[in-house]
Amino acid sequence: MSRVYGEPVDVWVRDGRPARFAWRGRLYTVLGVLEHWVVSREWWKQQAQEESGKQGSEPNHVQGGGPAGPSGHEFWRVEASPGRNIALATYELRRDAATGSWLLARVWD
Numbered sequence: 001m002s003r004v005y006g007e008p009v010d011v012w013v014r015d016g017r018p019a020r021f022a023w024r025g026r027l028y029t030v031l032g033v034l035e036h037w038v039v040s041r042e043w044w045k046q047q048a049q050e051e052s053g054k055q056g057s058e059p060n061h062v063q064g065g066g067p068a069g070p071s072g073h074e075f076w077r078v079e080a081s082p083g084r085n086i087a088l089a090t091y092e093l094r095r096d097a098a099t100g101s102w103l104l105a106r107v108w109d
Contacts, residue, residue: 002108011093011102018076018093023104028080031088035077072097075105 012020018030074095079088090108095101 002106004106005104007104009093009102009104011095018078021080021093021102021104026082028082028091030078030080032079033076034079034090036075038072038074040072
């Protein structure tokens with residue numbers, strides 16, 4: 001069973017991946033990354049640009065330099081725990097590419 005939160009969190013990143021995050025006054029250690037994906041807010045525009053590029057013209061690139069472009073979200077589904085003797089849970093963290101801010105989007109117990 002999962003719960004949706006959408007609450008801001010502070011995330012510490014190591015080697016490009018979330019390593020720890022602080023949520024509701026507790027520090028969680030990320031013990032494993034289960035999934036990672038990027039979603040563009042305007043994916044249909046990017047797809048149309050790529051398709052027009054296949055028809056003989058140079059492809060248009062999304063500005064912003066990153067895979068999510070200037071207005072995308074990066075998602076990380078991780079296993080984490082706030083302590084040694086506390087059971088692992090699965091957390092979904094979301095980073096807004098435009099602002100760099102993080103949210104705890106969802107938790108599975």
